Amino acid sequence: MNQPREQIVPSRLALAHISKSFPGVKANEDISLSIAPGEIHALLGENGAGKSTLVKIIYGVQQADEGTISWNGEPVAIPSPKAARKLGIGMVFQHFSLFDAMTVIENIALGLDEAVDREELKARVAAILESYSLPLDPDREVHTLSVGERQRIEIVRCLLQKPKLLIMDEPTSVLTxxxxxxxxxxxxxxxxxxCSILYISHKLSEIRALCDSATILRAGRVVATCDPKVETTKRMAELMIGAELRKIEHSKTAGAGAVRLSVTGLSLPGEPPFGTDLEAVSFVARAGEILGIAGVAGNGQAELLTALSGERLAPGPATIQLDGKAIGQEGAGARRALGLACVPEERNGHAAVPDFSLADNGLLTARHRVPLAPHGWISRGSVKRFADSVIKLFDVRTTGYGALARSLSGGNLQKFIMGREIGQQPAVLVVSQPTWGVDAGAAAAIRQELVDLAAKGSAVVVISQDLDELLELADRLSVINEGRLSAPRPVASLGIDEIGLMMGGVHGAEAAAHA
Amino acid sequence: MLEWRRRREPSLPMLALSPLIAIALTMALGMIVFTAMGYDGFHAVGSIFLTPFLEPQRWADIGVKAAPLVMIALGLAIGFRANVWNIGAEGQYVMGAIAGTGVALLTYQMTGWWILPAMVLAGILGGMAWAAIPAFLRVRLQVSEILTSLMLTYVAVQFLYFLVRGPWKDPDGFNFPQTRMFTADQTLPTVLEGTLVHLGIPAALLLALVAWLLMEKTTAGYAVKVVGLAPAAARHGGFSAERTTWATMLLSGGLAGLAGLFEAAGPFGQLTPQFPIGYGFTAIIVAFLGRLHPLGIVFGGIVLAATYVGGEIAQSTVRLPQAATGMFQALLLFMLLATDVLVRWRISWKRRAA
Known part of the structure; x- marks a missing residue:
């Protein structure tokens, strides 16, 4: 596209015909792209499209099977992340590697390749914070910071190395x-x-707002390179998922049903060391509606979910009522038997056992409502049939009910878990981050299932950090901040700025004061 | 150079093969070590691992030694699956024998079919009671059961020494530190006339079958596995980690106590200071050699029992010291843990890239 210019100024980074295979999958196939100095380049694709693998190759975490990498016009080998940093490549990962109990400056010092004098480091960090006007206190302990502030630590870490290329992996997934x-x-x-920036995301509106060019990946191959400011969002989405987008269909009758779940004045101390206290949380969820709970991570969402699921008991039986029955002191199994199903945010190790087959993972929570183990004797046939039906109904891509949960991609495992719970026809379904890390096609399918479940008369509570998702799904929305839940309001009456400010809470106010 | 690649799923063939590879490596290394020490290494290894299987008159002896190993290992393996590390089976084994012997001494002048079942019950309860202490400490105070169960073993052994030298010493025993011999009604019947094969052997096989059914076919066994693999998922699924800890500790303690009682009422016929010979510790190796699987444990129990029998043979044939048996058993555990890597990793030769 920019051939003439590239001959004068070589690309900062150019990939030519990169391929990488893993046993059973071609993660990257014949991928070529180039990024000019100072360009913000989007890498767009669904989960499993090969973005992560490509980035790992660029950052030296993995080696390509074929193809060449050029840096400022010179072919290079990048055998390790350290070599990548030496070239001038910095990366901010989606999941931060920070120590909660240490301060910002200590975390920065730990992430550096060479030892730097503490005072000198402080001065350099202060200079970066000032020149980019980043609000961040170097002496605060990390567990007191918002997710946005934590991300700034990682960005400062990179900027200290004076990078020529900065890789940002899904940086906005948890921000207000x-x-x-x-x-x-x-x-x-x-x-x-x-400094060039390689920006990885599947959020099209952001890419349109920020990026100069975009490379779209699907199933490990480049399907298009385009200018996101010119291309329509719909067209990019269709290129990304390779099919026409489905629109969520809401039922018309939402919102007027009987109360199915009611929570009254639920207070629960957080689990040490960094748990959030729930303070007098109250809400009702009615038959036929989807109640959205927005909030930035770490504001009590995990605590609320475990308090509802029965993993932690409420202080009094009447604090939580299901169809009018006081269940606050019932355990997880009893609550599920009565029809309250929950899906926690963490799939591996919480919602599912990674080393178990899908069949055995079906048994984990479905045995209370589906006769999989009458009188404590597991019926292998029923367990397999149940897992099989979930796999078929929810289009889980796997080799079968015998596949280990850990062998599935995040999105596919989430589809299985959602299917397992929805398949039990619960009276109330509480789900945290239903589409986190799930590709666009699967996310649309999961959201449709939630809408359909509500339409059949169940109450659905969706706890999510993804505002777009909540605005699309929810009939009413409340916000959780520092363990307190705001009164739910109809989504139609809310503006996005208003929700953002509610979500930001104290942190948001602080950020505003710094600016 | 060696190239290591993580397998996407654990290799099933390797799961079954790695214990066999471990045994082969133990034999090879044992041969080298004993040859280097000036013994006839080839015959030493042959005596320990092969002779017991090749000479039919040794089979009964293998069975007698395998039975307690299998019983104890079955209970331990279920606990290990739940991440409950009962290392003190030896102590529970001793306490089971003490409790059963207590009943035997009380019923010294009685007869009746009920005496042996009463001893069996006491043996199980004795082992359970001893295991209940670490269970309570772990559930209530988060004290590591590894330490408490291990330390309680030494308490149990000292208690045994006290009893056989003091209150329970046989009044007609010429001051030897041992209890009275058990009467016919207090002794485990033999199953095969004229051999040592006692009721404990079929009992161990039956228990292995029950343990297999429990782990594979019931929600209780499922709970054990979930609690061990993913505690948060267990909580989410409505399983209680505390109850599982209690259940597996009591089960492994009870089985160790039962094995102890069978040993006292079988081969020993009384309690003596020589009673604790380390079955409770060897059973840990049996559990791992059997891959924590009830049917694998039967195999593991036979192999380890053979090393006891073979160790005795090697003492006379190649004059190997008695400690050699323990060394082979320890070597086997090392090799087992090492070959475990093969299950999750694929290792291949790769020429270094230029």
Whole structure:
């Protein structure tokens, strides 16, 4: 596209015909792309499209089977992340590697390749914070920080190495709208100073707002390279998933049904060391509606879910009522038998056992409502049939009910878990981050299932950090912040700025004061 | 150079093969070590691992030694699956024997079919009671059961020494530190006339079958596995980790106590200071050699029992010291843990890239 210019100024990074296979999958096949100095380049694709593998190859975590990498026009080998950093490649991962009990500056010092004098480091960090006007206190302990602030630590870590290419992996997945705006202005400033940015995301609106060009991956191959400011969002989405997008269909009757779940004044201390206390949480969920609970991670969502699921008991029986029955002191099994199903955010090790087959994972929570183990004797046939039906109905891509949960991609495992719970026809379904890390096609299918479940008369509670998802799904929305839940309000009456401010809570106010 | 690649799923053939590879490696290494020490290494290994199987008159002896190993290992393996590390089976084994012997001494002048079942019950309860202490400490105070169960073993052994030298010493025993011999009604019947093969052997096989059914076919066994693999998922699925800890500790303690009682009422016929010979510890190796699987444990019990029998043979044929048996058993555990890597990793030769 930019052939003439590239001959004068070589690309910062150019990949030619990169291929990488794992046993059973071609993760990357013949991928070529180039990024100019100072360009913000989007890498767009569903989960499993090969974005992570490609990025790992660029950052030296993995080696390509075929193809060449050029850096400023020179062919290079990148055998390790350390070599990548030496070239000038920095990366901010989706999951931060920070120690909660240490301060910001200690975390930065730990992440550096060479030892730097503490005072000198402080001065350099302060200079970076100032020149990019990033609000961050170097002496705060990490567990007191919001997710946006934690991300800034990682960005500062990278900027200290004066990178020529910054890789950002799904950076906005857990940020409030205000934090996203702040991040974007930082990234634009970094790019303006000549640093290239490789921006990985599946959020099309962000890519349109931020990026100069985009490479779209599907099933390990490049399907298109385009200018996201010119291309329509719909067209990019269709390129990404390779099919026409399905629109969520809401039922018309939502919102007026009987109360199925009611929570009254639920207070519960957080589990040490960094748990959040729930403080007088009250809400009702009615038959036929989807109640959305928004909030930035770590504000009590996990505690609320375990309190509802019965993994932790409420202080009094009447605090939680299911169809009018007091269940606050009932355990997880009893609650599920009565029709309250929950899906926690963490799939591996919480919602599912990674080393178990799908069949055995079906048994984990479905045995209370589906006769899989009458009188404590497991009926292998029923267990297999149940898992099989979930796999078929929810289009789980796997080799069969015998496949280990850990062998499935995150999205496929989530489809199985959602299917397992929805398949039990619960009276109330509480689900945290239903589509986190799930590709667009599967996410749409899961959301449709939630809408359909509500339409059949169940109450659905969706706890999510993804505002777009909540606005699309929920009939009413409340926000959880520092363990307190705001009164639910009809989604139609809310503006996105308003929700963002509610989500930000104290942190948001602080950020505003710093700016 | 060696290239290591993580397998996507654990290899099933390797799961079955790795214990056999471990045995082969133990034999090879044992041969080298004993040859280097100036013994006839080839015959030493042959005596320990092969002779017991090749000479039919040794089979009964293998069975007698395998029975307690299998019984104890079955209970331990179920606990290990739940991440409950009962290392003190030896102590529970001793306490089971003590409790059963207590009943035997009380019923010294009585007769009746009920005496042996009463001893069996006491043996099980004795082992359970001893295991209940670490269970309570772990559930209530989060004290590691590894330490408490191990330390309680030494308490149990000292208690045994006290009893056989003091209150329970046989009044007609010429001051030897041992209890009275058990009467006919207090002794385990033999199953095969004229051999040592006692009721404990079929009992161990039956228990292995029951343990297999429990682990594979019931929600209780399922709970044990979930609690061990993913505690948060267990909680989510409505299983209680505390109850599982209690259940597996009591089960493994009870089985160890039963094995102890069978040993006292079988081969020993009384209690003596020589009674604790380390079956409770060897059973840990049996459990791992059997891959924590009830049917694998039967195999593991036979192999380890053979090393006891073979160790005695090697003492006379190649003059190997008695400690050699323990060394082979320890070597086997090392090799087992090492070959475990093969289950999750694929290792191949790869020439270094230029």
């Amino acid at each position: 709208p205000q934090e996203v705006e702040r991040l974007f202005s930082t990234l634009r400033q970094i790019a303006a100073e000549g």
